Amino acid sequence: MNLANELPCRRELFFLEPSDHYLNCAYMAPLARGVEAAGEAGLRRRRRPFEIQPQDFFTTSEQVRAAFARVIGAPEPKRVAILPSVSYGIAIAARNLPLAAGQTIVIAAEQFPSNVYAWREAARRAGAELLTVAAPSTPGSRAEAWNEALLRAIDARTAVVALPHTHWVDGTRFDLERIGDRARTHGASLVIDGTQSVGALPFDLAAIRPDALICAAYKWLLGPYGLAYGWFGPRFDAGEPLEWNWIAREGSEDFRTLLAYRDAFAPGAVRYDVGERSDFVRLPMALAALELVHELGADRIQRYADRLLEPALEEARALGFRCEERRGRGAHLIGLRVEALRDAERVQAILRAEQVHLSQRGDVLRVSPHVYNDAGDAAALMRALRRLVR
Numbered sequence: 001m002n003l004a005n006e007l008p009c010r011r012e013l014f015f016l017e018p019s020d021h022y023l024n025c026a027y028m029a030p031l032a033r034g035v036e037a038a039g040e041a042g043l044r045r046r047r048r049p050f051e052i053q054p055q056d057f058f059t060t061s062e063q064v065r066a067a068f069a070r071v072i073g074a075p076e077p078k079r080v081a082i083l084p085s086v087s088y089g090i091a092i093a094a095r096n097l098p099l100a101a102g103q104t105i106v107i108a109a110e111q112f113p114s115n116v117y118a119w120r121e122a123a124r125r126a127g128a129e130l131l132t133v134a135a136p137s138t139p140g141s142r143a144e145a146w147n148e149a150l151l152r153a154i155d156a157r158t159a160v161v162a163l164p165h166t167h168w169v170d171g172t173r174f175d176l177e178r179i180g181d182r183a184r185t186h187g188a189s190l191v192i193d194g195t196q197s198v199g200a201l202p203f204d205l206a207a208i209r210p211d212a213l214i215c216a217a218y219k220w221l222l223g224p225y226g227l228a229y230g231w232f233g234p235r236f237d238a239g240e241p242l243e244w245n246w247i248a249r250e251g252s253e254d255f256r257t258l259l260a261y262r263d264a265f266a267p268g269a270v271r272y273d274v275g276e277r278s279d280f281v282r283l284p285m286a287l288a289a290l291e292l293v294h295e296l297g298a299d300r301i302q303r304y305a306d307r308l309l310e311p312a313l314e315e316a317r318a319l320g321f322r323c324e325e326r327r328g329r330g331a332h333l334i335g336l337r338v339e340a341l342r343d344a345e346r347v348q349a350i351l352r353a354e355q356v357h358l359s360q361r362g363d364v365l366r367v368s369p370h371v372y373n374d375a376g377d378a379a380a381l382m383r384a385l386r387r388l389v390r
């Protein structure tokens, strides 16, 4: 093991107290000190609007595009759009991808609703079918069986495959390279909600070759709420935005000529930017956060999470908790299942008593560590799990 390439705990970059056992980045990342400072500076800037120049409506936006492009290994920052939410980005994809009566849209069961509702609506309008693929309950690896079932569901009828990289409830990892290959074989588009993975799990854009990748900023990308990033491939180059935003037009940098209305958009995915995308508080926060995500590195975050929690997970399994085996999930998002979770009030009471912050989603207790978590958090988690099954 190359120790120089291993992350130490980076709790000092955040504001967590030793007693805050926050193992819930899948819910919302805690603000890093640098991200908060960038937001405060942005807020203070509004005291003196006369110092905000027209070019300031563009520079931070371009830096944010470039910083997100670097995180996902995209060569062209212009393919990144600045969005307000994942549902907004998926709505752009649903508006622009061709879909005809009798075709299918393939999704996995129990996806986060932002990557479901727009497709339900698109299917209803077109007379297409939304095909929801459930996790098979066969013996062996659940992730493997689920991936195989998804591959089988993609056929000549498929117009769109819309999936996450890791499932938001239990962390199941979808084999997007194989799924993308199969989608392309049938001419179908691949739309990915990367919210629960990008930033913490390496995303190989060149190998997966999605048509669109949408990620909320406030979880594994450590950024502010109310912001998301969308990477849009060539299929979207001449598409229709959800709004007809003036700042996305070619030449809008010159505020003196804004009344020379123009039809042409700035190149790439800028046309999909949300109105008022040049937010002077959120964008500097987003930039600081994306730089931190890049510095930490998704590979290293995975190894950190593995090192921190593997011993605890081994004990959890011995206590009767079931979770996806390691090759079927990321290290950053683990769903624990056990009968004792049925009594949700008792679960909450135990977690509160141990000051462990986790989300319960249905019959799954979701553990989602990051580099601010330390051995004290892992020990508190184990205390809570032992009490749960006692």
Ligand SMILES: Cc1ncc(COP(=O)(O)O)c(C=O)c1O
Pocket (backbone or CB within 6 Å): 026, 027, 084, 085, 086, 087, 088, 112, 114, 164, 168, 193, 195, 196, 216, 228
């Ligand atoms: C997988 C996934 N996608 C998207 C979101 C957020 O979606 P939106 O930005 O539309 O609120 C979440 C929030 O929990 C999520 O888990």
